[in-house]
Amino acid sequence: MSISVRALIRLTPYTHYFEKEVEREVFEGFLALLPPNVYRAKGLIRFAGRAFPSLFQYTHGDLDIFFSIRSDVETSNVSVFIGDHFSKQDMANALRALELS
Numbered sequence: 001m002s003i004s005v006r007a008l009i010r011l012t013p014y015t016h017y018f019e020k021e022v023e024r025e026v027f028e029g030f031l032a033l034l035p036p037n038v039y040r041a042k043g044l045i046r047f048a049g050r051a052f053p054s055l056f057q058y059t060h061g062d063l064d065i066f067f068s069i070r071s072d073v074e075t076s077n078v079s080v081f082i083g084d085h086f087s088k089q090d091m092a093n094a095l096r097a098l099e100l101s
Contacts, residue, residue: 010084010085011082011083011084012082012083012084012085012086012088013080013081013082014080014081014082014086014088014091014092015078015079015080015081016043016078016079016080016081016091016092016095017076017077017078018045018046018077018078018079018095018099019077019099020099020100020101021046021047021048021099021100022045022046022047022048022098022099022100023047023048023098023100024047024048024054024065026098027045027047027056027098028063028065030094030095030098031056031058031063032061032063034058035083035086036060037083037084037085037086038081038082038083038086038091039059039060039082039083039084040057040058040059040060040081040082040083041056041057041058041079041080041081041082042055042056042057042058042079042080043055043056043077043078043079043080044056044075044076044077044078044079045077045079046077047067048100050067050068051068052068052070052071053075053077054066054067054068056079079095
């Protein structure tokens with residue numbers, strides 16, 4: 001009997017649209033505490049005090065942030081998280097809690 005890789009790993013994607021700015025240090029802390037079953041995240045995010053959004057990418061605990069992606073095109077603050085069996089609702093709630101009032 002053959003078991004497919006797809007049957008063993010069920011990847012969960014979650015796309016989050018930030019409505020407000022986020023403090024950079026708080027966001028970095030959030031990413032540092034992601035469980036090991038969240039493999040990858042990347043996106044554009046507007047940090048508090050920055051004129052332009054920043055690009056970030058996260059892979060298994062390794063974070064790169066490229067500040068101030070200047071563009072004449074209006075961009076969404078959107079991030080994608082990919083992992084194995086994580087709760088999209090829990091992720092959404094945690095990310096919304098990061099947004100500044």
